[in-house]
Amino acid sequence: MTMKQYSSTLLLISLLLFTTASYSLKIPRLSPTGGSLIQENYWTHGRPGEASSPSFDPKDFQTFYYNQTLDHFNFRYDSFSTFQQRYLINSKHWGGANISAPILAYLGEEDSIDSDLPIIGFLPENAIHFQALQIYIEHRYYGKSIPFGSREVAFKNASTRGYFNSAQALADYAEILIHVKKQLHAEHSPVIVIGGSYGGMLASWFRLKYPHIALGALASSAPILYFDDIVPPDTGYYSIVTRDFREASETCYQTIKKSWSEIDSIASTPGGLSFLSKKFQTCRPLNKSSELKDYLDTMYSTAAQYDRPPRYPVTVVCGGIDGASSTDDTLTKIFAGVVAYTGNRSCYVNPPRNLTETDVGWAWQTCSDMVIPINVSNDTMFPPYKFDSDEYTKDCIATYGVPPRLNWVTTYFGGHDIKLSLSRFAGNIIFSNGLRDPYSIGGVLENISDSVVAVYTKNGSHCLDILISNHITDPDWLVNQRKTEVRIIKGWIAKYYADLQALK
Numbered sequence: 124m125t126m127k128q129y130s131s132t133l134l135l136i137s138l139l140l141f142t143t144a145s146y147s148l149k150i151p152r153l154s155p156t157g158g159s160l161i162q163e164n165y166w167t168h169g170r171p172g173e174a175s176s177p178s179f180d181p182k183d184f185q186t187f188y189y190n191q192t193l194d195h196f197n198f199r200y201d202s203f204s205t206f207q208q209r210y211l212i213n214s215k216h217w218g219g220a221n222i223s224a225p226i227l228a229y230l231g232e233e234d235s236i237d238s239d240l241p242i243i244g245f246l247p248e249n250a251i252h253f254q255a256l257q258i259y260i261e262h263r264y265y266g267k268s269i270p271f272g273s274r275e276v277a278f279k280n281a282s283t284r285g286y287f288n289s290a291q292a293l294a295d296y297a298e299i300l301i302h303v304k305k306q307l308h309a310e311h312s313p314v315i316v317i318g319g320s321y322g323g324m325l326a327s328w329f330r331l332k333y334p335h336i337a338l339g340a341l342a343s344s345a346p347i348l349y350f351d352d353i354v355p356p357d358t359g360y361y362s363i364v365t366r367d368f369r370e371a372s373e374t375c376y377q378t379i380k381k382s383w384s385e386i387d388s389i390a391s392t393p394g395g396l397s398f399l400s401k402k403f404q405t406c407r408p409l410n411k412s413s414e415l416k417d418y419l420d421t422m423y424s425t426a427a428q429y430d431r432p433p434r435y436p437v438t439v440v441c442g443g444i445d446g447a448s449s450t451d452d453t454l455t456k457i458f459a460g461v462v463a464y465t466g467n468r469s470c471y472v473n474p475p476r477n478l479t480e481t482d483v484g485w486a487w488q489t490c491s492d493m494v495i496p497i498n499v500s501n502d503t504m505f506p507p508y509k510f511d512s513d514e515y516t517k518d519c520i521a522t523y524g525v526p527p528r529l530n531w532v533t534t535y536f537g538g539h540d541i542k543l544s545l546s547r548f549a550g551n552i553i554f555s556n557g558l559r560d561p562y563s564i565g566g567v568l569e570n571i572s573d574s575v576v577a578v579y580t581k582n583g584s585h586c587l588d589i590l591i592s593n594h595i596t597d598p599d600w601l602v603n604q605r606k607t608e609v610r611i612i613k614g615w616i617a618k619y620y621a622d623l624q625a626l627k
Contacts, residue, residue: 150489150497151360152481153562154232155319155343155586156242157429178247178591179240184211184259189302191263193270193286195294206270209236210260210299213247218254220309223623225616227315228337229259230296230329232322233485235266244591245317245341249609253616256312260299262292262322264484278483281525287484288492290535293325297333313338313619315612319586320344320562321493328536330552331545339551339615341608344586347554348541349495349565351533356498356509363561364427365503367437375441375460379423380504382457386412389454403458406470418472419457420505422464430559430584433596437559440464490519492531495565542571550574551615553608557583576611580604 187210194202218224227246231239236259246257261268264277264287271277278284296316304310316337318326323345330340348354369376389395390412399415400408409415426436443463447456461471489495494515499508512529519527537544554567556579563579570576578588580600588604 150485150493150495151424151428151561152233152485153320153324153346154234154481155322155589156238157425157585178244181240183213183215184240185214186211188267189299191268191295191298195291195298204270206263206268206272208261208263208268208295208299209266210258210303211236211240212303213250213257213259215257216250216254217256220307220312222254223309223311223313223620224254224256225313225315225338226256226258226300226304226309227253227317228296228300229257230316230318230322230325231260231262231265232318232320232325233262233265233488234481236261237266242591243319243589245589245605245608248592252609253613255315256307256309258300258303260296263287263295265480274480278487281523284487284491284523285525287487289325289328289488289532290492293329293332296325296329297336300336311623313616315339315341315615317341317589318343318345319589321488323586327552327554331536331549334550338619339553339612341553341555341589341612343555343589344557344560344562344566345554346495346562346565347532347536347567348538349497349562350538351530352496353533353538354496354565356496357500357502359500359564360424360497360561361499361503361505363559363564364424365505367427367430367559367561368423368441368504371435371437372441372445375444376504378444378453378456379419382419382453383416383506385453386415399454402454403461403472404470405472406474409473414473416506419461422461423505424561426464427559428561428585431587432598432601433593436464487523490523490527491525492528492535494527494529494532496529541567542569545575546572552576553578553611555579555588555604555608557585557587559583560585574615578604578607578611 188207189210190205191208192202193204193206227250229239229243229246240259249255250257263270269277270286271283276283277287300314304312304314314337316326316329317340318324320343323342324347326340327342327345327347330337365376368379386399389399396409396412399405399412403415405415423440426440430437440460440463444456444460446463447459451459458471465471496510496512498510499505501507516526516529519525533539550572552575554575554577556563556566556568556577558579558581560583562585568577568579582598582600583604587601588608592602592605
């Protein structure tokens with residue numbers, strides 16, 4: 124494939140992501156931090172002190188590259204090709220192999236591992252207590268872990284992208300962990316895998332698929348049940364977003380709910396799009412009302428998914444909407460919410476931006492095995508939308524030339540009747556959630572057994588428990604959630620050591 128052809132593919136993905144030409148492909152990103160979703164808004168505005176953990180020091184990390192197998196599940200000649208997969212080790216607090224001190228392994232998600240290191244606090248903040256080695260493994264096809272030598276070649280067609288899936292990623296992690304333990308002569312050091320969001324799903328699945336490598340897993344905000352229609356279509360992601368806003372302010376909720384029809388009504392009139400462009404001070408003129416609606420949809424959803432203390436972005440948005448004059452029209456109030464969320468800027472809505480590696484990678488993943496069927500029911504504050512698997516498949520084929528495997532996750536990892544199945548064989552998994560997170564609707568929210576447990580908080584948000592702590596602003600319920608997780612993991616490790624001693 125030529126660079127021109129590769130650019131054409133990116134253009135098609137861009138159109139699918141940033142327009143409503145294919146609404147069915149818009150699955151809200153799974154990310155511990157929000158990535159580009161929360162950049163340039165109030166969350167990063169004026170808060171440099173919270174940009175990274177005080178436990179994070181780049182000098183504590185050593186970077187390594189493992190000669191990774193391209194295809195773990197085939198014995199064709201080309202399957203034995205390899206690529207360089209990046210991982211980083213922090214041994215600052217490790218007690219060493221001679222005492223079989225534990226290993227905390229962070230399983231990377233759909234982004235460069237560089238984005239996780241400064242903000243994932245659970246590992247560095249607890250390594251000292253566990254005397255643990257920390258290892259952070261980058262997901263294949265992200266960051267510097269790119270097969271085929273370049274991103275252009277790796278993404279050029281279905282044949283090269285075909286090695287980019289969750290099962291291959293888990294096998295990558297298994298190979299690297301075995302390799303590291305062997306290199307450090309730490310074969311008896313127990314491994315706890317940790318991940319958030321998509322990475323949290325990977326952590327729980329890793330424990331199920333590789334119990335001989337991982338003693339346990341902390342799966343933060345891992346919606347492993349959001350597949351194959353396990354979540355009823357009349358509930359789901361947007362129902363939780365709506366609940367979050369309605370709990371914050373009934374008038375805010377009503378204003379948002381009313382705004383969609385007003386946008387469409389104005390857009391349908393002569394000069395309506397021009398009027399909306401001026402009203403919302405868009406960065407470039409609107410070509411269709413869906414551009415504005417998509418922007419607002421993303422803003423509300425992101426605010427709910429990452430509704431973190433101390434400021435709580437849902438409250439910030441509603442404060443802007445409700446703080447407008449009572450004589451202001453609906454859309455003026457909505458724009459006040461936009462300004463409150465983003466801060467004062469030269470323009471709003473549809474700002475120029477380039478596709479990130481996560482945009483490209485996550486688009487493929489949700490068109491291959493990570494198919495999350497998100498509906499928007501009639502009882503939300505959003506325009507209703509029904510997930511259509513046939514339409515979704517057509518869109519994926521049009522973009523990538525291959526259909527998605529709609530039922531692959533539940534076939535390979537399970538999900539249906541999860542309590543009945545996992546209670547019989549699984550152990551040592553913490554499913555942590557915050558119920559203000561829209562993705563929590565697809566999470567495990569009740570204990571499955573004595574050692575497969577749900578630890579959730581009513582006011583928590585997406586992956587909040589594994590992010591850096593703040594001893595000044597963290598509420599008690601968050602502190603206690605983290606303490607509970609640490610206590611459970613200590614119990615796993617203590618039992619492991621007792622079993623290890625008994626076998627000697």
